[in-house]
Amino acid sequence: MSPLEDAGACFALEGELDAFTGPELREQLGQALAAGMCRLLVDLSGVEYMDSVGLGILVGMAKRAAEAGGGLAVVGPRDNVRRVFDVSGTRELLNVVDSLQDAQSRLGPATQTGEEG
Amino acid sequence: MSAADAGVIEMKVPCDPRFLSVVRLAVAGAAARAGLAVAEIDDVKVAISEACTNVIDHAFVGPAASASATFTVRINVGEGELRLEVLDEGAGFDPKHLPAATVENAAERERGLGVFLMQGLMDEVKIESAPGSGTRVLLVKRQAR
Numbered sequence: 001m002s003p004l005e006d007a008g009a010c011f012a013l014e015g016e017l018d019a020f021t022g023p024e025l026r027e028q029l030g031q032a033l034a035a036g037m038c039r040l041l042v043d044l045s046g047v048e049y050m051d052s053v054g055l056g057i058l059v060g061m062a063k064r065a066a067e068a069g070g071g072l073a074v075v076g077p078r079d080n081v082r083r084v085f086d087v088s089g090t091r092e093l094l095n096v097v098d099s100l101q102d103a104q105s106r107l108g109p110a111t112q113t114g115e116e117g
Numbered sequence: 118m119s120a121a122d123a124g125v126i127e128m129k130v131p132c133d134p135r136f137l138s139v140v141r142l143a144v145a146g147a148a149a150r151a152g153l154a155v156a157e158i159d160d161v162k163v164a165i166s167e168a169c170t171n172v173i174d175h176a177f178v179g180p181a182a183s184a185s186a187t188f189t190v191r192i193n194v195g196e197g198e199l200r201l202e203v204l205d206e207g208a209g210f211d212p213k214h215l216p217a218a219t220v221e222n223a224a225e226r227e228r229g230l231g232v233f234l235m236q237g238l239m240d241e242v243k244i245e246s247a248p249g250s251g252t253r254v255l256l257v258k259r260q261a262r
Contacts, residue, residue, distance in 0.1 A: 019137060052231040056228045
């Protein structure tokens with residue numbers, strides 16, 4: 001099992017995250033939460049662009065994950081994406097970190113996996 | 118053409134989020150032409166997207182809805198300064214009644230941080246609107262000295 005699976009559900013995103021592509025992310029994260037996966041890792045290292053649409057989805061899902069007893073962490077955003085977190089003051093709330101190891105330590109030890117078993 | 122119009126590019130954009138990346142690309146090119154640095158161009162890309170996303174989400178809803186709705190992006194390429202205008206003839210709103218841009222509100226609505234980001238990323242942001250009169254958003258970014 002990879003560190004990612006161990007944390008619940010991991011989403012490695014690529015490309016641009018805006019009002020056109022955001023709905024897909026919202027659906028995927030929403031499905032994971034609905035399936036009982038409340039520990040969400042969102043790997044943004046492959047994302048070249050993000051605006052308030054992506055930010056809003058992440059903030060909303062982080063709240064829902066926390067309410068379900070888990071949390072959400074954002075891993076490895078590029079400088080321009082990191083700036084969106086910094087300017088909006090959401091870096092702590094969204095557990096923005098550089099590595100998967102950091103993300104896991106933020107979310108605590110895994111108690112369940114995202115896989116059925 | 119007056120000197121003031123010498124560096125003006127105007128785009129008519131369909132109200133469809135598919136074209137947000139096209140607007141960003143054009144505006145990024147203009148920002149580079151204005152002499153802005155890479156990090157400044159990144160800021161401009163987010164700000165113009167926020168303004169356009171707001172038009173797409175809000176300007177042509179309800180009684181103002183139209184499948185063929187468009188809006189205008191006007192780019193003024195200055196020396197060390199980029200001025201952007203986003204103009205729509207949609208429903209308009211009272212700028213005094215924008216919901217508070219807080220992370221708590223954003224968590225509920227999964228939206229609402231766009232104007233806040235624009236203000237944080239640009240040197241100047243002006244929003245002019247009134248119910249029934251459309252909306253004009255002015256965004257200015259200047260080269261750091």
